Amino acid sequence: MSTLFRGVHLLELDGDRGMSPATDVLVAGERIAAVGPDAAALAPADARVIDGHGKLLMPGLINAHFHSPVNHMKGRLDSLPLEIFMLYESPALEALRPTPREAYIRTQLACAEMLKTGVTAVQDDAFFIPEPTADIIDAVMQAYADSGIRVSLALDEPNLPELDKLPFLKELLPADLRAELAKPRAFGMESLLGMYHHLISRWHGAENGRLRAAVSCSAPQRVSIDYFHALDDLSRRHGLPFYAHMLETKLQRVLGHERFDGRSLIRYVSDLGLLSSRMNIIHAIWVDEDDLDRIARAGSVIAHNPISNLRLGSGVMPFRAIRKRGIPICLGTDEAIADDAVNMWAVAKMAGLIHNIAGPDYESWPHAREILDGLLRGGARAMGLQDELGLIAPGRLADLTLVDLDTLAFSPLNDLHRQLVYCENGSSVVLTMVAGRIVFDDGRLTTLDEPALRAEARELFAARAPALRTAAQAAERLLPFYRAMYAKAAASDVGMNRWVGDAGPRH
Ligand SMILES: [Zn+2]
Known part of the structure; x- marks a missing residue:
C-alpha cells in the first residue's frame, strides 16, 4: 500500500x-x-x-506521558493537590476492577481523541486497579492495536506500602489506619515481574513494532530498591524506556528529607546508579541545580505536562534551566482527570505560555520552535525512536x-x-x-466506529458511577490526615519555590 x-x-x-x-x-x-x-x-x-x-x-504529534486507565474520568474531580487527588483517582479497591471490555473501550476513547487531532504515538504509563492481570493488559493493548496508534505501554505499579511513600503519616495517623497503610502489597515484586514477562513476550514488537513495552517504577519512593534494579535490568536488556515520576510536588521534595537522608529523589536515584538515557523523568518541577546537572550527565529525558501541573497545582517546571543544560524535553497530557482533554495542541500552547510568568527576563521565555521541538523530536527521543520518528525523510x-x-x-x-x-x-x-x-x-x-464507541462508553461508565461514588466515600476516612500531611509539607522550607504569585513560601 x-x-x-x-x-x-x-x-x-x-x-x-x-x-x-x-x-x-x-x-x-x-x-x-x-x-x-x-x-x-x-x-x-x-x-x-x-x-x-x-x-x-x-511528523505526527507524540503524547509522551499519559495514563489510560482513567480515560473515562475526565472532569470528574475538582482541582486538588496530587496527594489528595490520588485518594480519589486510584484507590486499589476490588469494586473498581474493570472488565476487559471496559478497559478496551476506555483505552479507545483516548485513541479516538488523539488520532483525530494528529497524535500518532503515545507513551502509556498504565496502572491497574486493583492489580495488573493478563486479561486487562491484553484488553488495553488490543485497543491500541485496533485503533492504529503507536504505543509504548508500561505497568505503573508500586510495590511498597502506602505508608512508605509519603512523609509525616506515621505520626499523623491513628493506630488502626497506620496498620492498614503499612500492610505489604498483596501483589509483590515477583508477581509484577511476571506481568512484565507477559507484556513483553506477548506484545513487545507486535504489529510490526507499532506496539511496544516500556517499564515504570511509577515513582522511586514507591518501589523497593531490588524491584527498581530489576526494572532497570528489563529496560536495559530489551531497550525499553523507563518511566519515573520525580519531584512533581513539593511534598516529594520534603519526603527526601525524611526518607533519603536529606537527598532529593533525583540524587537518590543517581546514587543508586539508575539515572540513564532510557529514563523519562516525569514532571521534574521541584528540582535544584544539582538535580539538573545529574539528569544532564545521565542523558535522561524530562516529560513536561504543563496542564496537569496546573490542574493539580503542582508548580511550574524550570523550563529554561532544563533547556540550558541541553536536557531533552518531551510533552504529555498526563491523565484524563488531570488535563482533562487528551489534546496535545492545548498542551503545546500551555507549555508555550506558562513559563512566561517564571520571571521578568523575557529572553529566557520559550520560543514556539522549542515547543515544537519537544512535541515532535523530544517525544521521539523519549520513546527511544529518535532515528525513526520526528522527521519527514526517506527511511x-x-x-x-x-x-x-x-x-x-x-x-x-x-x-x-x-x-x-x-x-x-x-x-x-x-x-x-x-x-x-x-x-x-x-x-x-477509519479504524473504529466513533459514534458506537461513544455510546458504549456512556452506557458502561454510567453503570460504574455508583462504584466510583463508594470509592470516594472510602477516601473520606483518610482525608483529614492527608490534608494535615499536605499542609505540613507545604509549610516546609525546601530552599526553592515553584508556585507563582504570593501564596507560596519564599526562601
Ligand atoms: Zn503521570
Whole structure:
C-alpha cells in the first residue's frame, strides 16, 4: 500500500522558512520512500494520491506521558493537590476492577481523541486497579492495536506500602489506619515481574513494532530498591524506556528529607546508579541545580505536562534551566482527570505560555520552535525512536499529520511555528497516518466506529458511577490526615519555590 502526498509543504524546525516550498512525499508500506520531485515518478500505479495543496505535512504529534486507565474520568474531580487527588483517582479497591471490555473501550476513547487531532504515538504509563492481570493488559493493548496508534505501554505499579511513600503519616495517623497503610502489597515484586514477562513476550514488537513495552517504577519512593534494579535490568536488556515520576510536588521534595537522608529523589536515584538515557523523568518541577546537572550527565529525558501541573497545582517546571543544560524535553497530557482533554495542541500552547510568568527576563521565555521541538523530536527521543520518528525523510516511519492551512488558525499566515503553537487546537488536522496507514481522514476515523464507541462508553461508565461514588466515600476516612500531611509539607522550607504569585513560601 502506497500513498503519494502531492504539493504539500513540509514543516521545518531548523532554518528560517518554517516550511518548505510545495513538494511531493511518497509513503510505501510503513515508511517514507521518497521526498521531492522524484516521489511522483517512483509511485506505483495503484498508489493513493492525496492532494496536499495548501496543506502542511508534519511528523505526527507524540503524547509522551499519559495514563489510560482513567480515560473515562475526565472532569470528574475538582482541582486538588496530587496527594489528595490520588485518594480519589486510584484507590486499589476490588469494586473498581474493570472488565476487559471496559478497559478496551476506555483505552479507545483516548485513541479516538488523539488520532483525530494528529497524535500518532503515545507513551502509556498504565496502572491497574486493583492489580495488573493478563486479561486487562491484553484488553488495553488490543485497543491500541485496533485503533492504529503507536504505543509504548508500561505497568505503573508500586510495590511498597502506602505508608512508605509519603512523609509525616506515621505520626499523623491513628493506630488502626497506620496498620492498614503499612500492610505489604498483596501483589509483590515477583508477581509484577511476571506481568512484565507477559507484556513483553506477548506484545513487545507486535504489529510490526507499532506496539511496544516500556517499564515504570511509577515513582522511586514507591518501589523497593531490588524491584527498581530489576526494572532497570528489563529496560536495559530489551531497550525499553523507563518511566519515573520525580519531584512533581513539593511534598516529594520534603519526603527526601525524611526518607533519603536529606537527598532529593533525583540524587537518590543517581546514587543508586539508575539515572540513564532510557529514563523519562516525569514532571521534574521541584528540582535544584544539582538535580539538573545529574539528569544532564545521565542523558535522561524530562516529560513536561504543563496542564496537569496546573490542574493539580503542582508548580511550574524550570523550563529554561532544563533547556540550558541541553536536557531533552518531551510533552504529555498526563491523565484524563488531570488535563482533562487528551489534546496535545492545548498542551503545546500551555507549555508555550506558562513559563512566561517564571520571571521578568523575557529572553529566557520559550520560543514556539522549542515547543515544537519537544512535541515532535523530544517525544521521539523519549520513546527511544529518535532515528525513526520526528522527521519527514526517506527511511523514516510514516507517522504523519496533514494540517489544512486554509483555516482560521492560519489565516493570514504570519509565522507558521507560532501559529501551530498558539493558534491551532487540532481542528485543522485533516488526515493522520501511522506506520503508513491512514487512520483519520476527512473528519472520520477509519479504524473504529466513533459514534458506537461513544455510546458504549456512556452506557458502561454510567453503570460504574455508583462504584466510583463508594470509592470516594472510602477516601473520606483518610482525608483529614492527608490534608494535615499536605499542609505540613507545604509549610516546609525546601530552599526553592515553584508556585507563582504570593501564596507560596519564599526562601
Ligand atoms: Zn503521570
